[in-house]
Amino acid sequence: MRIKGISASAGYAEGSLFDLDRPPAVYVGKANAAEEAQALKAAIGKAVNRLALLVEAADSDAAGILEFHIAMLEDDALSGPALASIGSGQPADAAWRQTLEAEIAGYAASDQDYFRARAADLRDIRDQVLRALSEDSESATPQGAILYGEDIAPTRFLETDWSAGGGIALKAGSTASHVAMLARSRGVPMMVGLGASMGKSTGVALLDAEHGDIVLSPSQAEFETFRRSATSFAARQGKAQAFLTQPAVTRAGTAVQVQVNIADPSDVDGIDVATCDGVGLMRTEFLFGKTLPDEEAQYRAYRKVLEWAGDKPVTIRTVDAGGDKPVPGFTVAEANPFLGMRGIRLSLVRLDVFRLQIRALLRAAIHGNLKVMFPMIATAEEYGQAAALFAEEQTALAARGVAHKLPPLGIMVEVPSVAIAPESFGNVAFFSIGSNDLTQYVMAAARDNAAVACLNSVHHPAVLRLIASVTVFGRERGIPVSLCGDAGGDPTAIPALLEAGLRDLSVAPAQLAMAKAAIADVLV
């Protein structure tokens, strides 16, 4: 049986399944409340000591997480309600469980991915103490096993010996969890979102966290296919590292620009600027969290990235809120958000917000090689209005004597109308193909709907033909064309993209090496 999921850390694992959700040992109640309270305090102390031992052997990422757990456990505000329940007659395990469930529910209800993902840390904290309470000396995880269950505790990840391989397969889980972060940095294959069909499985399984599926009770043929893919992945990964520091060139000697997509100014801190050709997409939605950012905060964010890039180009996209990225106080609630007020449509009706961003961009432009693009452009009029606003703000800044520069203004190609009739846009400075949105609109398959995920393929001839026609138009008119969707970093899509005429791709920083390696294999 093959089950689809979401890859949280790419890689392959073949091994026997190990159920993370086995019922723990039972806690034996004490004679009175005082002893119950004592048992809880002792269990918390024991959990803290165990964590402290793990900290000593941990790297800085892991130590940060463990220290967070220790700080939570040592905070009286956490044990307080549990001790109060014990005082009113509850046994220690039930009191602790109840207190932590309330905390977990609070995190699980957060509208922020990051804080929602902390529910897993709270469950870990809960279970560490329950384990200490019941003196359940967990049987060690067998080496090389595929750990599966609802979710996995960070300490469980750290206690596991990954040297002999193995992986993680979660029915729920999140790619933003602490464990996902650790798994990526340690190269442990991990999948999330496998759903209930995993059931209670046993035996050997094949985890393909490159393409995103797991095979239970595999056949001989499935074993063979899996091992070929795994070998090829390992070879590509090893080979890829050698490509990271080199400019990308195809086997035929054609140079390809490979830029990076970033979402936050601090993303560039972990990237060696020499390994990429610039920033092909800097998203600005991140600045628009719960509150709308002021001009200074935006200016500082843009300037940081421009200074990091030096003379390499940095393409900043004006705010693309709406769709699956709501911003309180800015976006509107709609029945069909992907087809409604998002991207430039929203910016053009919220001129207060848009003009502020334009001023920050104009001012930041003097600090590097800035290009600005507009998301969700469907008509030439929208581009005209946005460009006119840049001109107006430029005049105003000049009148006030504020240092600034007008950057080249381009557009995202993601609404099919632009890809079908690019001739309306002969005056833009550049095109950047947003393959994720272009694909979902061409295929009429929402990209946040797993039920139609198989339709959402950039490989479909309709999508590739549109990409090719935009690159042809760009070449004829001397307008640069690049691509900044997920497809740009997908080794299986890269050959088709280069064949369609693209010579400029922008990828997630983690995909730089693999993308360059994949380009080196293409014969165009």
Place this chain on the structure above:
Amino acid sequence: MSASAEATVLITHNVGLHARPSVKFTKLAKSFAAKVEVAVTASGPWLDAKSIVKVMAAKAPKGTVLHIRAKGDGANKAVEALVDLVRRDFDEDGDHARSA
């Protein structure tokens, strides 16, 4: 003499006042004798800045204006030091980058 101080600071760190920054924040708050409190809106509720459980529960993302107030010995210094920590992005190197 009961000194008191109050200030606001914008959280600019990637994912806000999250796990590791909260550890640093509460540790620093605990190093002062003053009673220190934080809030995510000017009207409160005010939370004990020395309790990581309370500080994390505020779930303050990037872009939040954090209100900090202190009362008692070293109140000014406490507020100043905590504001500075937030301004320095908690001395984090921003390695929580998520791919597209």
